[in-house]
Amino acid sequence: MDVADVSGVPPWFAEQLREEGIESLYPPQAEAVEAGVTDGESLVASVPTASGKTLVAELAMLSAVGRGGKALYIVPLRALATEKYEEFREFERHGVEVGVSTGNYEADGEWLARKDVVVATSEKVDSLVRNGAGWLDELDCVVADEVHLVDDSSRGPTLEVTLAKLRRINAALQVVALSATVGNAAELADWLDAELVDSTWRPIELRKGVHYGQALHFGDGETRELGVGRSEKPTAAIVRETLADGGSTLVFVNSRRNAEAAADRLASTTREFLDAEETARLSALAEEIRSVSDTETSESLAAAVERGAAFHHAGCSSEHRSLVEDAFRDRLIKVVAATPTLAAGVNTPSRRVVVRDWRRYSGDAGGMQPLSVLEVHQMMGRAGRPGRDPYGEALLLANSHDELEELLERYVWAEPEPVRSKLAAEPAMRTHLLATVASGFAGSRSELLAFLDRTLYATQTEETGRLERVVDETIAYLEANGFLEGWDGLSATSLGHTVSRLYLDPMSAAEIIDGLEDAAEPTAMGLYHLVSRTPDMYELYLRSGDREEYTMTAYERESEFLGPMPSEFEEGRFEDWLSALKTACMLEDWAEETDEDRIAERYGVGPGDIRGKVDTAEWLLGAAERLASELDLDCVIAIREAKKRVEHGVGEELIELVGVRGVGRKRARRLFDAGIESPATLREADKATVLAALRGREKTAESVLEAAGHRDPDMSDVRPDPDAAVDEDDEPTGDEQAQSSLGDF
Ligand code: ADP
Secondary structure, three states, rough: EEEEHHHOOOOOHHHHHHHOOOEEEEEEEEEEEOOOOHHHHOOOEEOOOOOOOOHHHHHHHHHHHHOOOOEEEEEEOOOHHHHHHHHHHHHHHHHOOEEEEOOOOOOOHHHHHHHEEEEEEHHHHHHHHHHHOOOHHHHOOOEOOHHHHOOOOOOOHHHHHHHHHHHOOOOOEEEEEEEEOOOOOHHHHOOOOOOOEEEOOOOOOOEEEEEEEEEEEOOOOOEOOOOOOOOOOOHHHHHHHHHHOOOEEEEEEEHHHHHHHHHHHHHHHHHOOOOHHHHHHHHHHHHHHHHHHOOOHHHHHHHHOOOEEEEEEEOOOOHHHHHHHHHHHHOOOOOOEHHHHHHHOOOOOOOEEEEEEOEEEEEEOOOOEEEEHHHHHHHOOOOOOOOOOEEEEEEEEEEOOOHHHHHHHHHHOOOOOOOOOOOOOOHHHHHHHHHHHHHOOOHHHHHHHHHHHHHHHHHHHOOOOOOHHHHHHHHHHHHHOOOEEOOOOOOEEHHHHHHHHHHHHHHHHHHHHHHOOOOOOOHHHHHHHHHOOOOOOOOOOOOHHHHHHHHHHHHHHHHHOOOOOOOOOOHHHHHHHHHHHHHHHHHHHHHHOOHHHHHHHOOOOOOOHHHHHHOOOOOOOOHHHHHHHHHOOHHHHHHHHHHHHHHHHHHHHOOOHHHHHOOOOOHHHHHHHOOOHHHHHHHOOOOOHHHHHHHHHHHHHHHHHHHHHOOOOOOOOOOOOHHHHOOOOOOOOHHHHHHHHHOOO
C-alpha cells in the first residue's frame, strides 16, 4: 500500500515519509490501516521489534489531529519519552504542536492543553489524571507503546489502570496499543475492545541460532563453521568474524559489571579493525565521554570507546548512553555490551546480536532464572539493519551439546509467552485504589469493583472472589491509615487526596507520617533514612562486609533515626533498615559535597544511580514537606533544607549560591572558599577574585556574573587574582551543568 493512498492522513506526511525513503507501507502497517487505524478504530498491533510500529502510531495520531482531535503517546521509560518527542517534533513544521511532559509529578500540565500531540510516561499520565488535568477529557487518540509491559510487576499496573481511566473519561477514545510479539495478543485486543494485527513479518530476515563448539547452528537446521581460537572466547570470535565482514555486534549480558568487563575484553578485538580516521574520531569521542562526569564508569567507558567498543547500562548517565547509541548507529563503535535496558525500545540495530547470558539473578527466586522468551526475542529483534545488512543474525551461546538442544527448544523455536496482568500485587492495588477513589472514578466498593472490571486483570482472572478479596484488604489498609473513609460509600480523606496527588505509594506516606510525627528537630540523616526506607525508594544492596559496617553506623547514629530501629534478631526487617541506611549515607555524602567518583566507589554504583537516588530523595522529601505542613508538624523547615541540600549536593552554607544559574556544587564551593558567600556578594564581587575562583574560565565567569546580576560582567581585561587561585587537582566536571536537570521527573 502506497502511503499517499492512506485516507485521513495529511498530504505533507506522505511527502515527508517519501523524503525519508518510505514509499509503501510494510504489510503489518497496511493491515493496521485496513483495520481502520486512521479512521479512529482501536487497535492492538503485536508485531516483531523493528517492524515499524511507530509509523502505525503516527498514522493514528495524525489522522486524529487531522479531524481536529488531540493525541497522547504513552511510553514506559523517560528516556523513550525524549526520543519519541524528538521524532514527533518534525510535525511542528506542518503546524502540529507537539509537547513532552516529564516535569514534576504534582503539576497538572495545563500548558499541554494547547498541544496536538503529547508524549509522556505512563506514571506521568497517571499523575495527570490524579491532578485532574482538564485537557485529558479532550483526547481522541491514545497510543500505548510497549504494551506487553503490562506484564511487568513494577510498571505494568500503572499502565493498565491509566488506560482504564482514560477510557472511562472518554468512552469513544481510540486506543492504539503497540506490543512486541506476545502469546496472547487476541486477549489484549479483547480487553481493549480493539481490532487486532498479529504478525510475525519483519523488514529484514532474522536468522536465530546457537553457537556451539566451532559452528553456528541455526533454527532451520543449517550449520556454518565459526571457529574459536584456543585462548579466545566465543563472543570475541563472533565479533571478529562480524567485523571482518564489515558488521557490528550487540552483546546482551545480565549485569552491569559483566557489560563493563565484556566491553573491556572485546575492545582488544575491535581495536585491530580500526583505521586511522576511526581511531582519531574515537579518541575525540572518548574525551567527550570523560567530560560528562568524573567517575570510574565514565573512565572505563572512555577507555573502551577509544578502542572501538562500549557498554550500555542503567548505571550510565543519560549523556553517556546517547553518545554511545549515536556512535553505534554511525558504525563508529563496533560492539556494544549491554544489559537488557537497550533492548527496550531504543533504536540501535546491529548486524549481529549475541545473547550471551540467558539467565539472570533474581532476588525473588534467590538464584539464577532463565529470561523469558519475550525478552530474548526482543533482544534478538535488534539484529539486522534494514537497507544496510542483507540479513540479521541473533545468536545464543552453548557450552555443551545438551545446552545447544536446550537453547534451540527454549528460545529459537519457542513462541513468546502470554502477558499476564500484575495488578493484584499488593503495592499496585494500594496505590491505584486510593487514586481511583481520590480522583472520583469510584465512590463505593461496588463502583471500585466495576471500575476494575475494565482492566486486563479482570479479563484474565479465573479465580472467582480473588479480586473482591484483594480489594477488601486494601480498603481496610487505606482506612486504617486515614487515607480513605466510608460512611455511605467510600471517599478519600484530605490526607488521602494529598497522598494520591503527590504520587506516593500510600505505604510510603504512612511510613513518612509515622516517622515525622515524633520528630521535632530531625537531622538531615534522619530524614534521608526515613525516605530511603519507603517502598518508593529502591534501596542499595548490602555487599559482603556492609552488614557489619552499617550495623556499627546504625548504633552510632541511633538517636537520629525517626521511629524505632528494629532489633538485630528481626532478620528481614533489620536487613532492610541497613540497606536504607546505606542509601541514606550515600545521600548524606552527596549533600556533604563528596566527589561523585568517591561516592561511586564507596557504594559500588554508577553515576546514573547517584542521579536516580538523588532525584527520588528530592521528590520524596518534597512530598514529606507537604505532608508535614498539611499535618501542621514543626519539622517543615528542616525537611525543606534537607531537600535543598540533596537537590544540589551541597552543605547548608552553599544553598543560596547554587541558586545562581550556572553555579553547581563545585563552583559554589570554590566561590565560597574565595570569600564570596552569597548571591549578593557575587553581584558586587571583585572580578579578578571570581575569575580565579572559576579557574580562569572567562566565559563561565561572565555568564555567572551575568546571572547574579553583576553590573559589569565583562572579563576582557581581567586577570585572575593569583592569591585567590584554587587547587589545580580540582578538575572541573560536566557535573555542574548536569545539576540543573536534576529533579526532572
Ligand atoms: P518498532 O517500533 O516496531 O521497533 P520502528 O518503528 O522503530 O520499529 O521502525 C524501525 C525502522 O523502520 C525505522 O527506522 C523506520 O523509519 C523504518 N520504517 C518504518 N516503516 C517503514 C516503511 N514502511 N518502509 C521503510 N522503512 C520503514
